[in-house]
Amino acid sequence: MKLEPDLESPRNRESGSTPTNMPLPVYLFAAAIFVTTTSEFMVAGIMPSLSKAFGVSIGEVGNLISLFALGMTIGGPLATALLLFLKVQNKPGLLLLLILFVAGSVLTSIASDYATMALGRIVQGVASGGCFGIGMTICANLVRADARGRAVSLVLAGLMFAPVLGVPAIALIDQTFGWRASFSAIVILAVVATIVIAIGVPASKRAEFADLRSSLAALRNGRLWAAYLTSALIFGATFAAFSYFSPIFTDLVGLPASAIPMLLATYGIANVIGNLIVGRLADRYTLLVLLTGLSVLAAALIIFALFASVATISIGTFIVIGLFGITMNPALTARVMRAAHPGPMVNAVHSSVITGGLAAGTWAGGLGIDAGYGLTAPLWVGFSLALLGLLSLAPRAVRRLA
The missing domain is CATH 1.20.1250.20 (MFS general substrate transporter like domains)
Structure with missing residues (x-):
């Protein structure tokens, strides 16, 4: 059977529509996604340590994953809406959210009780959800319309590698140095990701003040x-x-x-x-x-x-x-x-x-x-x-x- 291209694609009828090499920021954002996703699922690999440290059940430790997801689900769009309301451009907005993620990561690494750890996980989730929205927009703007799917696949490779490499590595750190070292490793990776994106992602050549009203209208x-x-x-x-x-x-x-x-x-x-x-x-x-x-x-x-x-x-x-x-x-x-x-x-x-x-x-x-x-x-x-x-x-x- 001959495959027919999706005719709704805006660029499919143009000649030379084969995607070119991806720009560097796409790979940098994939690395950032790797960090945030590793942070999201790392709890699954260190549950016994956290249960012992905070004196809670395994089920309550599992809720730390749900709290991160809750932050993404509800807080991510709200954080994005706030940045749009304040008319913050895409790159500065992404950096602000990455800094917020670093702050949440620091909070989890120094947590002395379950409530503090839970708060840090929610902050991480809010920042992660907002980062995904703005980061994907930056990547979409850097490539042609007919290359967006490939760009997305490269970005999401960071998500796919997190459970294969990131979570096992975090579990190994926990077994060797303790759970605080695992969360501290996320802090270091998050800081590095923030720095490389600040340096490697170009600022927009034009104002990108997508106001909140038009953004909500798009929904x-x-x-x-x-x-x-x-x-x-x-x-x-x-x-x-x-x-x-x-x-x-x-x-x-x-x-x-x-x-x-x-x-x-x-x-x-x-x-x-x-x-x-x-x-x-x-x-x-x-x-x-x-x-x-x-x-x-x-x-x-x-x-x-x-x-x-x-x-x-x-x-x-x-x-x-x-x-x-x-x-x-x-x-x-x-x-x-x-x-x-x-x-x-x-x-x-x-x-x-x-x-x-x-x-x-x-x-x-x-x-x-x-x-x-x-x-x-x-x-x-x-x-x-x-x-x-x-x-x-x-x-x-x-x-x-x-």
């Missing part, structure tokens, strides 16, 4: 919210399954606990590979990539659920989920940027919606387990959300075929 767009919905459903479907992969493989599949790190690393590698491949295709074949990715994701989830006790099938479908799950993000972002001008608020709300979908999928998966439906419940939840994701694309697909 009154049905096509944009349809794109947001698809993003939330894909992340919800993926994380409904991923969040519970450890007990699924140890208690249901019967693998030893020692196999979990290798599975996690393999899943992370699949994420990176899938992300880079999708980034190459996202601009020209946006809809086809999303339809294919969601179809394969749904198939992998239902096969995993039906044959969870078969180790080879479970491992294989888990890797497929890594290849076709959140790796759809470049295509999702390309669709969002096509539905509305990729301003800071549009991108910040996209990040917020993704985080909300992730949290909802994880919550629904846990609810299914608690309701007595067993460890395969999150897989069925993920399958249902993937089907809804396909339905969210159906009206647009029908218009394309008409």
Whole structure:
């Protein structure tokens, strides 16, 4: 079958639309995303240390991840709105948010009680959500419209590498030097990221005072919210399954606990590979990539659920989920940027919606387990959300075929 490019792409009919080399700031922002994402998920690797240090349960330690996500979901768009209201340009706004992230990171590194640690995590989440929105806008403005998907895939490579490299490294630091050293390492990385972005990202050659009113007006767009919905459903479907992969493989599949790190690393590698491949295709074949990715994701989830006790099938479908799950993000972002001008608020709300979908999928998966439906419940939840994701694309697909 011959692949036809997505005709909604504004540059597809132009000659020479092959993306050129990416500018340096795209890679610098990917490094910053690596730092913030490592910070978001690092708690998962050092839970016993934090539980002992603060005298709280593992469940309460897990809430530190949720608080970071809550900061991103609610605080990210609010921080972006404040910067727009104050008419702060993109680069200064990004630097202010990175400085706020450094402040939150310092607070977590010196925390003497759980409440202080929780506050620091919320501050980090607010800054991270705002950074994503403004940073993606800067990257979109630095490349041609037909290269935005590839730029996004490179930026998100920083996100993909965080669980593969960043989180294990932080866990190793905790085991060697203690949990404070782990959080101090994030402080150092955040300071370095702030400095290199301050030096390496050029200031805009023109005023970029996107006022708050026009930014909010951009959100009154049905096509944009349809794109947001698809993003939330894909992340919800993926994380409904991923969040519970450890007990699924140890208690249901019967693998030893020692196999979990290798599975996690393999899943992370699949994420990176899938992300880079999708980034190459996202601009020209946006809809086809999303339809294919969601179809394969749904198939992998239902096969995993039906044959969870078969180790080879479970491992294989888990890797497929890594290849076709959140790796759809470049295509999702390309669709969002096509539905509305990729301003800071549009991108910040996209990040917020993704985080909300992730949290909802994880919550629904846990609810299914608690309701007595067993460890395969999150897989069925993920399958249902993937089907809804396909339905969210159906009206647009029908218009394309008409």
